[in-house]
Amino acid sequence: MTSILAHYSEVALKGKNRPWFIGRLVRHLHMALAGLSVREILTPMGRIEIVLGREATADEIRDRMARVFGIANYSVATRVPLDFEGMAEAIVSRLPPRESVSSFRVHVRRADQHFGVPSPDLARDLGSKVWHARGWKVDLKHADLVIGVEIVPGHAFLYMNEEAGPGGLPTGTAGRVTALLSGGIDSPVAAWRLMKRGCHVTFVHFHSAPFLSNTSQEKARRLAEVLTRYQLRSRLYLVPFGELQRQVTLSVPGDLRVIVYRRFMLKIAERIARHVRARALVTGDVIGQVASQTLDNIAAVDSATTLPILRPLVGMDKEEIIGQAQRIGTFEISIVPDQDTCTLFTPRHPETHARRHQIDEVEATLPIADMVKAAIAQAVVENLTYPGAASPASSAAPVIK
Ligand code: ATP
Ligand code: MG
Numbered sequence: 501m502t503s504i505l506a507h508y509s510e511v512a513l514k515g516k517n518r519p520w521f522i523g524r525l526v527r528h529l530h531m532a533l534a535g536l537s538v539r540e541i542l543t544p545m546g547r548i549e550i551v552l553g554r555e556a557t558a559d560e561i562r563d564r565m566a567r568v569f570g571i572a573n574y575s576v577a578t579r580v581p582l583d584f585e586g587m588a589e590a591i592v593s594r595l596p597p598r599e600s601v602s603s604f605r606v607h608v609r610r611a612d613q614h615f616g617v618p619s620p621d622l623a624r625d626l627g628s629k630v631w632h633a634r635g636w637k638v639d640l641k642h643a644d645l646v647i648g649v650e651i652v653p654g655h656a657f658l659y660m661n662e663e664a665g666p667g668g669l670p671t672g673t674a675g676r677v678t679a680l681l682s683g684g685i686d687s688p689v690a691a692w693r694l695m696k697r698g699c700h701v702t703f704v705h706f707h708s709a710p711f712l713s714n715t716s717q718e719k720a721r722r723l724a725e726v727l728t729r730y731q732l733r734s735r736l737y738l739v740p741f742g743e744l745q746r747q748v749t750l751s752v753p754g755d756l757r758v759i760v761y762r763r764f765m766l767k768i769a770e771r772i773a774r775h776v777r778a779r780a781l782v783t784g785d786v787i788g789q790v791a792s793q794t795l796d797n798i799a800a801v802d803s804a805t806t807l808p809i810l811r812p813l814v815g816m817d818k819e820e821i822i823g824q825a826q827r828i829g830t831f832e833i834s835i836v837p838d839q840d841t842c843t844l845f846t847p848r849h850p851e852t853h854a855r856r857h858q859i860d861e862v863e864a865t866l867p868i869a870d871m872v873k874a875a876i877a878q879a880v881v882e883n884l885t886y887p888g889a890a891s892p893a894s895s896a897a898p899v900i901k
Pocket of ligand 1: 679680681682683684685686687688704705706707765782783784785789790792793841
């Protein structure tokens with residue numbers, strides 16, 4: 501019987517919440533592997549065994565597993581009986597050709613201590629069989645081929661080479677957050693980093709259609725689709741922002757507009773966050789990257805909301821963020837040219853050191869609550885699911901109080 505044998509990160513999943521964490525992880529695996537001929541998912545002795553049906557294609561399963569947070573590593577494994585000769589025979593019959601590798605080691609983990617032979621002895625004896633069959637040299641540190649044996653009650657798992665999983669914590673175990681998702685490079689990476697830490701992320705995108713093109717909405721949708729491959733179910737709120745911006749231009753001097761826009765974004769996102777029971781907001785801010793991201797301006801926007809604002813990229817370099825965006829799969833979408841909402845009705849040189857009293861003065865001239873309400877009333881929400889197509893129709897957002 502062929503299985504995928506996976507390990508979760510022990511350290512992260514310790515404590516009395518462990519069964520709950522594992523339950524979430526197993527549920528998530530069922531959803532992530534839907535349609536791929538999975539017979540059942542078991543949890544023997546601190547491991548996860550995904551028992552595959554006949555039609556299962558290991559490549560596709562690997563591809564999906566690579567995005568399930570909480571999985572530390574995994575491999576395609578076979579169950580073998582618990583006797584030495586049986587194990588040795590099973591290993592030797594599965595060895596790759598002599599020329600394909602030059603060194604190996606046998607790694608034994610013994611989850612069932614009732615099995616009489618200590619792990620190092622078993623590894624040595626099985627290794628000797630492999631050496632006789634192939635003549636490869638043993639290398640305990642940098643072997644080309646690692647042969648894994650795991651003893652659980654009733655049988656052993658046998659596998660060749662382990663693949664790294666994405667790590668992190670199972671989706672949803674850390675609660676819910678709301679991410680401000682622009683069409684840029686940074687905010688999708690910021691959202692992903694919170695996902696990796698077990699947060700379920702709801703996306704909010706502000707667009708300036710019909711003042712600007714629809715490109716940014718299309719980009720936000722495609723970015724949300726890529727990110728949904730990691731958390732499987734997402735909601736994307738698309739909030740029209742152009743009319744609100746036009747109103748801002750009537751009384752707010754050009755150099756303060758970006759900060760005022762950003763404060764409105766946070767206020768609107770906060771309302772959405774409370775509606776979906778999210779406990780924090782997430783942005784892609786990086787210290788010093790652009791004019792609106794000086795320490796003074798970050799301080800000036802923070803007071804717009806009482807929710808915590810999480811900025812997971814705050815200390816990263818652009819190169820690091822780009823590398824991560826490429827690995828996640830969002831980079832190619834983010835670099836499609838579009839018109840940034842914040843450039844609408846904004847001068848080239850915005851204020852870089854906004855003072856609290858300046859913001860208070862200009863905001864006092866605006867009917868803030870009404871403007872927030874009007875934008876929310878026109879928001880639409882889209883539901884995304886993976887695996888499966890994004891639901892084609894967007895619906896008017898439910899009334900957000
Ligand atoms: P990004 O690459 O994420 O757009 P950026 O370097 O371009 O970031 P800004 O444009 O200053 O930086 O935006 C800072 C953060 O504010 C973004 O990371 C995002 O979280 C949020 N944000 C900006 N514009 C929008 C928008 N149109 N819709 C939603 N969130 C936005
Ligand atoms: Mg941007």
